Amino acid sequence: MPTATPDVSIIIVNYKTPQLIIDCLHSVFEHTQGVSVEVIIVDNESGDNSESLVRGAFPEAQFPQVRWFDMGYNAGFGRANNFGMKQARGRNVLLFNSDTLLVDDLISRCSQLLDQQADVAAVGAMQINREGQVHPQLFTRFAQLRRFCYILPERWLNRIFPDSHYADPNQVDWIIGAFLMTRQTTIGQTGGFDERFFMYGEDVEWCWRLGKQGRMLVLHDGFFVHLEYGSDISNATRKVTFINRFKTQMQLSNLLWIRKQYGAGAYLLLMIHYYTLVPIVYGWKISINLRQGKPLFSELTNQRAFAQQVGIFSRFFWATLFNQNRFFKV
Structure with missing residues (x-):
């Protein structure tokens, strides 16, 4: 059992995505050099051999950071992450989707930013696909999401719900939960996710509370691959x-x-x-x-x-x- 406090606790929620997690962890350990990390995997009752596949792929002698916890039921994204955050020992905490991949040492960069800029509450990065293209629909403003909820002409909605503007081009209202890093101390001040949410929206609501503690940043020159859909592949082909x-x-x-x-x-x-x-x-x-x-x-x-x-x-x-x-x- 490691005794040294890691710089970053990486929390990954699993629901029947063992191969995605294996690929994800390969990218984490390949690219992360500047900070020490621990990996916490929280399983939402996958009912398969996810644990044996993931932990078998990484022998303890090589990757002792990997820790596995079972929720015992399908708790959804927020509750599972809250459980993981309670287990975290790191100074900073990264929420990281199972269907994501690193392309460089983004974790070290974000951790060092939080350590150096006390007025920043949380930090994320730009999502790209396997081909390196930035995802076209990247909501970073509350107003964008409110406009999406209405089925009305866009020109009307832009007047009703205008976007917030900041001097820093990296500052946003909210950061997608697929890659979101914050401090343990900030979590202590805001609390975790609202556990009434099963999936989706919980990261938006949490960022509203995180934003009261400081600036929210999405690094426009920082990238991670987000494959999307994970275990919810039906949405990939939905008309x-x-x-x-x-x-x-x-x-x-x-x-x-x-x-x-x-x-x-x-x-x-x-x-x-x-x-x-x-x-x-x-x-x-x-x-x-x-x-x-x-x-x-x-x-x-x-x-x-x-x-x-x-x-x-x-x-x-x-x-x-x-x-x-x-x-x-x-």
């Missing part, structure tokens, strides 16, 4: 349209975030928007079918999918409105 573009669990979490951060009025306004849209999108498609001479109720797949999503959100309506303490899992 997306302007109307039917929400991932149900993600949007339910976004609704909880809006309610907590912006209040009941903002939440009610968004839900009224969805309820109003249901008859509008049906009527719009039916009128098109009428003009084109098609059966009135044909080709309504997107409309039905949107109505079904609104129905799922409605199951959590009162719990969200009254900010109840329950697990918001679809």
Whole structure:
């Protein structure tokens, strides 16, 4: 059992992604040279041989940093990370997705930045794909996410929800939880994730609290590969349209975030928007079918999918409105 305090505790949540973690850890140990690290893996009841594959690939004599913990149930992203943060011994803590890869010594750079700049609460980096291309949809402002939640013309939304602006081009409102480093002391001041969130949105809400402790930075000249989807590969092939573009669990979490951060009025306004849209999108498609001479109720797949999503959100309506303490899992 190592006695020296590591500079960075790396926390990875696993749910049936052993090979992704093996590749991830290869990249960590290959590129991280400037700081000492420990690796904490928290398993969300994968029910497979993830542990034996991961720990078998890294004999203890070679990689003694790897520590494995079982949650005993599928706790989601926030609860599992909270558990991992409680086990962490490092001065700084990195939340790192299993479906990510390092391309250089980004961990040392971020750790040293936190050590040297006391006014920075947390730091992240730019996401790229395997080909080195920056992910086109990188939300770093709360207003960007609020605009995404509405199905309205973009020019309207830009006026209603303008972006925040900072003198430092690296400063942001929030950092994606796939690569987010902060201090142990900052976690102690803010608390961990809100454990009502099952998955998605919890990093946005946490960053709102982290941002009260200092600046939030995303290094525009720092990069990590984010393969995305991990164990949720169904989203990679899901057909997306302007109307039917929400991932149900993600949007339910976004609704909880809006309610907590912006209040009941903002939440009610968004839900009224969805309820109003249901008859509008049906009527719009039916009128098109009428003009084109098609059966009135044909080709309504997107409309039905949107109505079904609104129905799922409605199951959590009162719990969200009254900010109840329950697990918001679809």
